[in-house]
Amino acid sequence: MGKLIVQGGTPLEGSVSISGAKNAALALLAASFMSRGEIILENIPEITDVNVMLDICIEMGGQGEWIGPGAVRLVVPDTIACKTPYKLAKKLRASNLLLGALVSRFGWAEVALPGGDNIGTRPMDLHIKGLSAMGASLAIEHGYICGGAQGSKRLRGAKIYLDFPSVGATKNIMLAASLARGQTLIENCAKEPEIVDLANFINSMGGKIRGAGTDLIRIEGVEALTGTRYGIIPDRVEAGTYMIAAAATKGKVLVENVIPTHLHGVTAKLREIGVEVEEKDDAIFVDGSGDFKAVDVKTLPYPGFPTDMQSQVMALLTIVPGTSMIVENVYENRLRVVDELQRMGAQIKIEGRTAIIDGVPCLSSAQVKASDLRAGAALLIAGMTAEGETEVCCAYHIDRGYEKLEEKLTALGAKIRRA
Incomplete structure (x- = not known):
């Protein structure tokens, strides 16, 4: 089934080119x-x-x-x-x-x-x-x-x-x-x-x-x-994933080959959190070195905040000070990633389709399991912020939607390998 092993604690730095959608x-x-x-x-x-x-x-x-x-x-x-x-x-x-x-x-x-x-x-x-x-x-x-x-x-x-x-x-x-x-x-x-x-x-x-x-x-x-x-057009979800990964690791990343208007929902929420986001013609620069604050997120059909980005932003909010809230309005099982994030020390409570997140200073490494494509991406983001070495099992889910994932993350400084 395969797994990805990631060593946390390294800010992402550099540029990444986004693949087709x-x-x-x-x-x-x-x-x-x-x-x-x-x-x-x-x-x-x-x-x-x-x-x-x-x-x-x-x-x-x-x-x-x-x-x-x-x-x-x-x-x-x-x-x-x-x-x-x-x-x-x-x-x-x-x-x-x-x-x-x-x-x-x-x-x-x-x-x-x-x-x-x-x-x-x-x-x-x-x-x-x-x-x-x-x-x-x-x-x-x-x-x-x-x-x-x-x-x-x-x-x-x-x-x-x-x-x-x-x-x-x-x-x-x-x-x-x-x-x-x-x-x-x-x-x-x-x-x-x-x-x-x-x-x-x-x-x-x-x-x-x-x-x-x-x-x-x-x-x-x-x-x-x-x-x-x-x-075909660039993948806005892949782009958003790298944007959130940059923010979560307190890094500075230029996300290239994107259409910035496709990402306005994600960009707006990251700015609300306190992330510096600069839009260019076909690129977006993300600087996560500042101070963050808790926010509320509601998933909605486009142009609202995409459900395909909900798991990733949850991973980020687990380490943002204060109490954040995520309401999943599209898919009822999109909150399954919560159990795995809790293994890493995240403080999250579920009430129906709502996740209430109390940010912690740092997550801890653990062996976790990807239940779907976007949950897998979220767990990798969590692992990159955590202390120690995190194993993300069932990596085949991630392979369904992210091209050359290890290669791109390694180029940004992440310590990640496949086993």
């Missing part, structure tokens, strides 16, 4: 199934989840391969198996996006109910509701969502209102609508930068999507999508 990459890989031509994607992070999506493509009858650093090539022919391999699909949540892509292009899909991090209930009801409104007939059978377009095997445009601005449902409906007949409107949709990146990618293939980044997306379905070459 995991959540954008996985969505674009799914969208590539809709193209009749060759797709070249650049700035793709070399992480476990991306390799799983490439393996899914290959096993279903397509071509998927790395053609250089950060670059992948996909070709999906007109005839493939429209059933995702269960053993691969259950490894990551984003495999559910193949539902919209397959039904849109091929008229049929059998998509295994997805896996990924166990961070709470993430039902597929909004996905199914959206595709059903476009004429899909879907059912859950034997661990798969099965079904497709009725009649002409082509979906039709519809007006769809999402009860919650679900990122996954917004993406799946966008994929399904791109090749549907007529116009689709998605109201109360997600606004995340990865949604905008997906829309831009589909448009580069010949799609017609407007309004991505707002709460109303308009999609005019087209007859076919063509091949393209496209570079």
Whole structure:
């Protein structure tokens, strides 16, 4: 299963370049199934989840391969198996996006109910509701969502209102609508930068999507999508993780290859804590050498504070003087990291979806276990601030979303190794 061993007490110093966005990459890989031509994607992070999506493509009858650093090539022919391999699909949540892509292009899909991090209930009801409104007939059978377009095997445009601005449902409906007949409107949709990146990618293939980044997306379905070459956006969560790591270790780090506007929620909260944050054109400088104060954090859909950064900011707040509070409004199991932080001496109480944190002067080293991707990152941050040597078990969770993690942290001065 692997573990990462980190020696605490060293401030991070230097610069780090951020990789392509995991959540954008996985969505674009799914969208590539809709193209009749060759797709070249650049700035793709070399992480476990991306390799799983490439393996899914290959096993279903397509071509998927790395053609250089950060670059992948996909070709999906007109005839493939429209059933995702269960053993691969259950490894990551984003495999559910193949539902919209397959039904849109091929008229049929059998998509295994997805896996990924166990961070709470993430039902597929909004996905199914959206595709059903476009004429899909879907059912859950034997661990798969099965079904497709009725009649002409082509979906039709519809007006769809999402009860919650679900990122996954917004993406799946966008994929399904791109090749549907007529116009689709998605109201109360997600606004995340990865949604905008997906829309831009589909448009580069010949799609017609407007309004991505707002709460109303308009999609005019087209007859076919063509091949393209496209570079994805930087990973705002990876960037935020290094920003918090710099602050927690009292370091000074320049985080490069970022879009600062994507990180305003994190930047604002770090400044409130007392961290000096300077935004540049495509970089952010973080100076954590000052005095910190307790704050309250509430996770919200973008542009609010991201749930994917909640565990990391909790690790920081465990050593901030005073009483801080975190309210998790998105995923109920995102507070599972608390048990592991308590092993390191953190003073945290849980009341429902709220964590009450009394800062301590310093954490102590311990053997801890990553329960999910972001919890793993949080425990590494905690380990870098702690006295002694901390072992973070189940490091495979971290490998799912962070490219060259040990290499980047070591370059910043962290004492970290894999065992």
